[in-house]
Amino acid sequence: MNKDDILLALRSSRSGFVSGADLAASTGVSRTAVWKHIKKLEREGYLIEAIPSKGYRLTSSPDVMIVSDLKRGLKARTIGREIVHLTETASTNTLAMDLAHKGAADGTVVIAETQTGGKGRLGRAWTSPRGNLYLSVILRPAVPVHKAPLITLMGAVAVAAAIRENLGIPAGIKWPNDILIDGKKIAGLLTEMSAEPDRIRHIVLGIGVNVNMDVRELPPEVRKTATTLAAVTGTRVDRTALARTLLAGLEKWYQRFLKNEADVLDAWKELNVTLGNRVAVSGAGTMLEGLARGIDAEGRLIIRLDDGTLRPVTAGDVTIVKGKT
Ligand code: BTN
Numbered sequence: 001m002n003k004d005d006i007l008l009a010l011r012s013s014r015s016g017f018v019s020g021a022d023l024a025a026s027t028g029v030s031r032t033a034v035w036k037h038i039k040k041l042e043r044e045g046y047l048i049e050a051i052p053s054k055g056y057r058l059t060s061s062p063d064v065m066i067v068s069d070l071k072r073g074l075k076a077r078t079i080g081r082e083i084v085h086l087t088e089t090a091s092t093n094t095l096a097m098d099l100a101h102k103g104a105a106d107g108t109v110v111i112a113e114t115q116t117g118g119k120g121r122l123g124r125a126w127t128s129p130r131g132n133l134y135l136s137v138i139l140r141p142a143v144p145v146h147k148a149p150l151i152t153l154m155g156a157v158a159v160a161a162a163i164r165e166n167l168g169i170p171a172g173i174k175w176p177n178d179i180l181i182d183g184k185k186i187a188g189l190l191t192e193m194s195a196e197p198d199r200i201r202h203i204v205l206g207i208g209v210n211v212n213m214d215v216r217e218l219p220p221e222v223r224k225t226a227t228t229l230a231a232v233t234g235t236r237v238d239r240t241a242l243a244r245t246l247l248a249g250l251e252k253w254y255q256r257f258l259k260n261e262a263d264v265l266d267a268w269k270e271l272n273v274t275l276g277n278r279v280a281v282s283g284a285g286t287m288l289e290g291l292a293r294g295i296d297a298e299g300r301l302i303i304r305l306d307d308g309t310l311r312p313v314t315a316g317d318v319t320i321v322k323g324k325t
Helices: 003-011 020-027 031-043 067-071 092-101 149-167 229-233 239-259 261-271
Strands: 047-051 055-060 083-089 109-115 133-139 172-174 178-181 184-196 199-209 278-283 286-295 301-305 310-313 317-322
Touching: 003 020, 003 031, 003 055, 003 067, 020 031, 020 055, 031 047, 067 083, 067 239, 083 092, 092 109, 092 133, 092 184, 092 199, 133 239, 149 172, 149 178, 149 184, 149 199, 149 229, 149 239, 149 261, 172 261, 199 239, 239 261, 261 286, 278 301, 286 310
Parallel strands: 083 109
Antiparallel strands: 047 055, 109 133, 133 199, 172 178, 178 184, 184 199, 278 286, 278 317, 286 301, 301 310
16 A cells, blocks of 8 residues: 555545545555555645545645556556656656666566656757656567667557547657657657667667647747647646556557567558658768658668669658658
């Protein structure tokens, strides 16, 4: 029993009030322990009214996720069996890499309300105020090292599918792993790996979704090209429900990846908004322009240059120059 159980009991009370005796009975602890948990919740920003003849009533909650709420209905074989939730951390990816190094189990999820040093692709920062989703999943797939990039594509499929399923919005994937809605970035993925030449030790799949943050908190340089789910839907989005759908989707897509990675590539192709367009790819000091023809079995983007040469690209930023004709 912990304070989350008390919180869930307070939240599910129809009349609002739950007596200390009922809370103690339903959670299996003493009334003193209940009182201590109530005090702890108050220190975390919950407002709880206490009336001696009636008991306790939750009057307002800070917008934080609760692990037991997140786990509700989740049939986690791997992803989310262990969930580490933090109010604040430098980067969930950094913490997850550290935990993985210390032996954390396959599927462990690290989730934070805010990050003080969120990391983006290509050494960029990832703006991480409260109100969004920041999570990293530790994976230990028994696949060859060159298959690792497919894990990021698998994550992108799960994120786009979760947004579609949860909110009914047609999110798409821009190679390699930006999630877009109407051409604007809503989420990004950053994969980090520890490997030996012939073996993956662990992979950390980091996912950041712009959910309820104020769009004015986005850095000025990305304000035109990025957005949030709240801005798209015009309403606050339930982060816990979205995170639950995402974790269930990651479970499904991770198992499919382990069984038959071609399924992931097929799903990625279905959801992508890159292939078939004329694109410019920048990265590593070079710029390529041509037709985005396809992706190969290792997730590389195949560009057909204007002289007809096919060029596989491993990393970079893609801009769509001209839509499908
Ligand atoms: C990108 O599109 O540049 C990738 C962004 C990845 C951000 C997420 S937020 C959770 C995890 N922790 C980090 O520090 N980064 C990833």
